[in-house]
Amino acid sequence: MFRLSNLIKSTLENKKERALNGSIMIWNFTNRCNLFCHHCYSKADPNNKDTLTFDQIKNTIPSMIKGGVKFVIFSGGEPLIRKDIFDIAAVMKEAGIMTYLSTNGMYINEKNAKKIVDTFNYIGISIDGTKEIHNYFRGDPKSYDKAVEGIKHIQNAGGNAGIRFTLTKETQNSFYDMFDLVEELGANKLYISHLVYSGRGLDNLKIDINKDERRKYVQFIIDKAFEYYKSGKDIDLVTGNMEMDAVLLLQKFEKEYPEFTDSLTAKLKQWGGNSAGDRLGNMDWLGNVKPDPFFPQYIGNYLETSFEDVWAGKSSDIVEKLRKSPRQISGRCSNCKYIDICNGGSRSRAWAIHGDLWAEDPSCYLTDNEIE
Numbered sequence: 575m576f577r578l579s580n581l582i583k584s585t586l587e588n589k590k591e592r593a594l595n596g597s598i599m600i601w602n603f604t605n606r607c608n609l610f611c612h613h614c615y616s617k618a619d620p621n622n623k624d625t626l627t628f629d630q631i632k633n634t635i636p637s638m639i640k641g642g643v644k645f646v647i648f649s650g651g652e653p654l655i656r657k658d659i660f661d662i663a664a665v666m667k668e669a670g671i672m673t674y675l676s677t678n679g680m681y682i683n684e685k686n687a688k689k690i691v692d693t694f695n696y697i698g699i700s701i702d703g704t705k706e707i708h709n710y711f712r713g714d715p716k717s718y719d720k721a722v723e724g725i726k727h728i729q730n731a732g733g734n735a736g737i738r739f740t741l742t743k744e745t746q747n748s749f750y751d752m753f754d755l756v757e758e759l760g761a762n763k764l765y766i767s768h769l770v771y772s773g774r775g776l777d778n779l780k781i782d783i784n785k786d787e788r789r790k791y792v793q794f795i796i797d798k799a800f801e802y803y804k805s806g807k808d809i810d811l812v813t814g815n816m817e818m819d820a821v822l823l824l825q826k827f828e829k830e831y832p833e834f835t836d837s838l839t840a841k842l843k844q845w846g847g848n849s850a851g852d853r854l855g856n857m858d859w860l861g862n863v864k865p866d867p868f869f870p871q872y873i874g875n876y877l878e879t880s881f882e883d884v885w886a887g888k889s890s891d892i893v894e895k896l897r898k899s900p901r902q903i904s905g906r907c908s909n910c911k912y913i914d915i916c917n918g919g920s921r922s923r924a925w926a927i928h929g930d931l932w933a934e935d936p937s938c939y940l941t942d943n944e945i946e
Contacts, residue, residue, distance in 0.1 A: 575765075575854075576819050578799045579810045581845075585838045586803070586831070591845075594853075596644030597885070600676075600867050602858045603631065603662065604651040626859045628658045634876050635669050641882035647674045648694070649867075651859075654681040663693045674698065676738065679724030680717060691733030698765060699724050700738045701755065703748030711744050725759055736763030736810070741791060742781040749791055753798060762808055766795060768816040768937065770868040771926035779926070785939035792819050792939075796826055815868075817847040817916035818938050824915070839915075847917030851896030855885065865896055868922035870931075892931070896921070905934030910945040 577591075584591040604624050638646075646666055653659055654677055663673050672695045679699040682690060690697060701721050702711045708718040728735040737759075739745070739752050756764045769782045783791075792813070799811040813819045820842050827835050851865030851873070858864070861877030863884045873893055874884030887893030895901070903918035910916075918924075919935030927936040 576813045576817060576845075577810070578796065578812060578819070578823065579802065581823065581838065581841060582799055582803050585827070585834050585841060588837070591841055594644055594672075596642045597853050597855060598645040598647065599638065599643050600647045600649050600854070600856045602649050602651060602856070602867070603653055603659070604656050605859050606651045606655050624656065624859065626861070628661060630861075630877060631662055632665050634881055635665060635671070637876070637881035638671070639669055640880075641885040643671065643881075643885075645672045645674065647676050649676045652678055652681065660689060660693055667693075676700075677724070678712070678717065679721035679735075680714075682724035682727050684727055684730075687727035687731035687733075691728060691731045697728055697733065697735040698738045698763070699728075699735050700740075701752070702740055703745045704751050707745055707748045711742075722759070725761060729760065734760075734762045736765055737761050738765045738767065740767045740769060741783065741788075742769050743783055744781050746783055746787065746791070750794075756809055757807070763810040763812065765812045765814060766791075767814040770815050770920055770922050782937070785937070788816070788937070789822070789939045792816070792822055795819075796823055800826075815920060816937065817919050818912075818935075818940055820845070820847065820915050821912050821940060821944070842915045845915075846899055847915055848901075848919055848921070849917075850921060851893050857881075865892070866922065868920070870922060870925045895932070901932070903932055903934060904930070906938065906942070906945060907934045910940075912940070912945060 580591060583589070603626060606624060648659065648663065653675065656662070666673050673693070674696045675690065675694040676698045677700070682699075699721050701718065702708045705718040708721070709715050725735045725737070737752065737756050741749065752764060752766075768788065771779050771782070795811055795813060802809045802811065824835070824838060824842060827838050850869060854866055856864040856867040856869070857876060861875040862872045863874050863876055863881070864872055871890075871892065873887070874889035876884055879889060883889070885893075899917065900913040901918045903913070907913055907918045919938055921931050923935050923937055924933040925931050
């Protein structure tokens with residue numbers, strides 16, 4: 575996750591960047607979902623059954639605390655499909671873990687919105703384009719209206735909800751519309767996720783955009799972040815799954831704010847790029863733990879081995895390799911001057927295309943001249 579707006583503000587105002595001292599876990603509490611999204615990494619299905627019990631979840635939390643987990647993103651499938659989801663969040667909050675809800679918004683209504691606002695530290699609702707595009711991409715003709723209504727219900731209950739958007743060939747015609755939508759709704763965050771090849775995302779590799787298109791969109795996001803900052807608009811722009819975005823931000827600073835370049839460089843190196851298996855992890859509905867939701871291999875199972883031991887890498891040597899900084903990546907990454915900023919990018923994409931976890935990220939859009 576590249577927190578673009580936060581970096582711009584903290585650098586230009588000489589402030590310490592907000593940071594979470596610990597790990598973030600994306601926990602898929604269920605593999606049930608009321609939608610059939612084209613890019614879904616978990617291949618969620620409405621006919622799946624919940625296998626993870628409340629007691630199993632509750633009993634895992636103390637071990638997560640010992641393992642350094644400070645933040646849990648509630649995911650699925652669709653997390654609100656579980657009737658005990660608020661009980662799970664309450665146990666987390668009591669343990670001192672911050673909670674984030676990632677939802678398609680279709681189960682948010684006037685009756686439960688206040689409870690959601692009071693329960694979760696943040697709510698992210700997925701909207702993947704204009705009404706026609708979103709409904710096609712999500713596989714339901716009512717999904718767009720329900721998602722927008724969900725945001726409004728949250729706002730009416732005294733909270734705010736960010737928009738989550740996945741950039742693909744199927745959604746790119748709505749890319750610019752998403753900025754209009756976030757402004758129109760008064761949402762306080764737009765999270766733009768680059769596609770990672772996993773789950774149905776791997777089945778639909780053909781829906782990924784090309785490198786030139788990606789670079790053009792990232793440049794626009796960066797320019798928009800500066801526009802929001804200068805105009806005082808409280809809209810946080812964040813990109814995901816493409817750590818090379820940081821390099822384009824650095825290049826803009828080198829040209830337009832050279833006096834702040836050293837400060838930004840230090841912040842980017844401290845951020846460290848791709849953090850899968852270190853500050854970011856994934857836990858699924860069967861007890862499996864992965865370095866990120868898209869990763870092709872498990873590093874252990876929290877129902878069979880204590881989470882802190884799994885997260886410490888006692889069940890897999892992959893963890894140690896992922897936590898090297900910078901990582902030892904082959905190909906173009908081996909001589910890249912930005913390796914200590916992006917950390918080699920996505921290992922999941924490297925595996926999907928090269929069959930090698932330690933190969934270069936095939937989606938890197940930086941030129942050979944830029945990285946030498």
